[in-house]
Amino acid sequence: xxxxxxxxxxxxxxxHSECVSEALITAxxxxxxxxxxxxxxxxKVLELIWESHKAVKAYExxxxxxxxxxxxxxxxxxxxxxxxIEQGLIHRVESLNAFVGxxxxxxxxxxxxxICKHCQEVEERSAKEVMLALSDEIKQAGFIVHSKAIEIHGxxxxxxxxxGVPGDRE
Amino acid sequence: xxxxxxxxxxxxxxxHSECVSEALITAxxxxxxxxxxxxxxxxKVLELIWESHKAVKAYExxxxxxxxxxxxxxxxxxxxxxxxIEQGLIHRVESLNAFVGxxxxxxxxxxxxxICKHCQEVEERSAKEVMLALSDEIKQAGFIVHSKAIEIHGxxxxxxxxxGVPGDRE
DNA sequence: AGATTAATGTTATAATATAACATTAATCCG
DNA sequence: CGGATTAATGTTATATTATAACATTAATCT
Ligand SMILES: [Zn+2]
Ligand SMILES: [Zn+2]
Ligand SMILES: [Zn+2]
Ligand SMILES: [Zn+2]
Numbered sequence: 001x002x003x004x005x006x007x008x009x010x011x012x013x014x015x016h017s018e019c020v021s022e023a024l025i026t027a028x029x030x031x032x033x034x035x036x037x038x039x040x041x042x043x044k045v046l047e048l049i050w051e052s053h054k055a056v057k058a059y060e061x062x063x064x065x066x067x068x069x070x071x072x073x074x075x076x077x078x079x080x081x082x083x084x085i086e087q088g089l090i091h092r093v094e095s096l097n098a099f100v101g102x103x104x105x106x107x108x109x110x111x112x113x114x115i116c117k118h119c120q121e122v123e124e125r126s127a128k129e130v131m132l133a134l135s136d137e138i139k140q141a142g143f144i145v146h147s148k149a150i151e152i153h154g155x156x157x158x159x160x161x162x163x164g165v166p167g168d169r170e
Numbered sequence: 171x172x173x174x175x176x177x178x179x180x181x182x183x184x185x186h187s188e189c190v191s192e193a194l195i196t197a198x199x200x201x202x203x204x205x206x207x208x209x210x211x212x213x214k215v216l217e218l219i220w221e222s223h224k225a226v227k228a229y230e231x232x233x234x235x236x237x238x239x240x241x242x243x244x245x246x247x248x249x250x251x252x253x254x255i256e257q258g259l260i261h262r263v264e265s266l267n268a269f270v271g272x273x274x275x276x277x278x279x280x281x282x283x284x285i286c287k288h289c290q291e292v293e294e295r296s297a298k299e300v301m302l303a304l305s306d307e308i309k310q311a312g313f314i315v316h317s318k319a320i321e322i323h324g325x326x327x328x329x330x331x332x333x334g335v336p337g338d339r340e
Numbered sequence: 341a342g343a344t345t346a347a348t349g350t351t352a353t354a355a356t357a358t359a360a361c362a363t364t365a366a367t368c369c370g
Numbered sequence: 371c372g373g374a375t376t377a378a379t380g381t382t383a384t385a386t387t388a389t390a391a392c393a394t395t396a397a398t399c400t
Contacts, residue, residue: 037366039378058356071380078357079379094265095319097356097387112304114313127307133299134282134322141295142327143284149265151319152304157312207397209347228387241349248388249348267356267387 020050023101027089036087044068045080046101049090054120055098093122095151100124110148116156123156190220193271197259206257211239215250216271219260224290225268263292265321270294280318286326293326 027046031038038046048064049056058077065072081099084090090099091111100113100122112127130150138145197216201208208216218234219226228247235242251269254260260269261281270283270292282297300320308315 114311129303130300130307133303137297137300138322141284143324144330145322145324147323149321152308152315153317154313154315160314
């Protein structure tokens with residue numbers, strides 16, 4: 001039995017289908033305004049990433065795309081991912097070699113990712129104070145920033161409440 | 171003493187051979203105190219990582235280790251790396267799939283890495299203010315931390331001064 | 341010495357990612 | 371419109387990064 005068909009809808013108790021359709025509509029909008037093409041493949045990949053709030057792997061996406069796109073190959077996925085990242089529609093989670101939908105779908109914004117090792121969900125936070133302190137630190141170092149990755153691994157508040165899921169390392 | 175490769179000694183103008191021998195002595199000390207074995211292979215891999223302040227790839231290390239360790243295979247390197255990371259003697263740079271020597275060689279400390287795309291050198295900073303703000307943000311999110319990765323890509327102050335190396339994206 | 345654990349050797353393969361070139365589709369411009 | 375140009379996708383091959391599984395050797399313990 002395929003288990004990835006219906007990913008957990010638990011995500012902090014919100015209505016995820018609304019959450020997804022919002023993300024897709026926003027993406028369509030942004031791409032239109034920017035005069036870039038959210039082609040069917042790119043759109044589908046974005047939709048697949050948004051199936052849950054978990055970080056998803058490139059080859060997992062490939063497996064899911066294949067039934068819908070006969071010709072799908074690694075390059076198909078990686079090109080779509082490149083595009084989506086460029087447009088700020090998804091984030092690459094460096095510490096997982098995986099990808100996650102971006103909530104604040106604009107261009108090139110700061111990001112703090114809270115990654116749960118229990119449920120694999122990724123929460124994105126703007127973390128203004130952190131970013132401020134960070135800018136300061138970087139300025140002090142005389143460094144010119146191109147991109148930032150702030151990735152925190154641990155156990156999310158939801159999973160902490162579940163029985164048999166201690167917050168400490170196993 | 172082996173001295174092939176001759177990696178760039180530029181690193182912020184410091185005496186890097188002293189820098190390395192210090193790191194190695196500290197490592198030997200720590201391992202002894204902890205009752206863990208800094209075996210010849212592990213020691214050599216650590217030394218190879220410390221050849222420069224650049225992040226170095228696993229298979230690059232493998233290539234450099236082979237002449238000295240006939241039997242070296244991927245597993246040889248990855249096991250040594252696992253050990254060194256566990257002991258807090260090196261950091262894994264998630265966004266590069268690479269490894270870099272740790273200055274503040276203790277156990278499991280916070281880290282902010284400034285990664286230069288021009289010279290590939292990685293500067294580690296304790297960034298107290300950032301870490302404080304970060305702890306706060308994480309607490310607010312009700313998240314339990316296991317590990318943090320803060321990786322900033324850009325151009326270091328040294329490279330900014332060099333001709334033909336603009337700070338902006340190429 | 342014999343048992344136990346830790347480290348390394350060895351072979352194979354999994355998982356992630358890109359290069360290079362061919363083909364098709366979209367857009368531009370006269 | 372029709373040819374030129376650019377953008378997107380198809381296709382094949384391969385590079386890069388990482389782990390699994392089991393055998394052997396070395397270190398440590400009693
Ligand atoms: Zn949602
Ligand atoms: Zn969770
Ligand atoms: Zn140095
Ligand atoms: Zn530099």
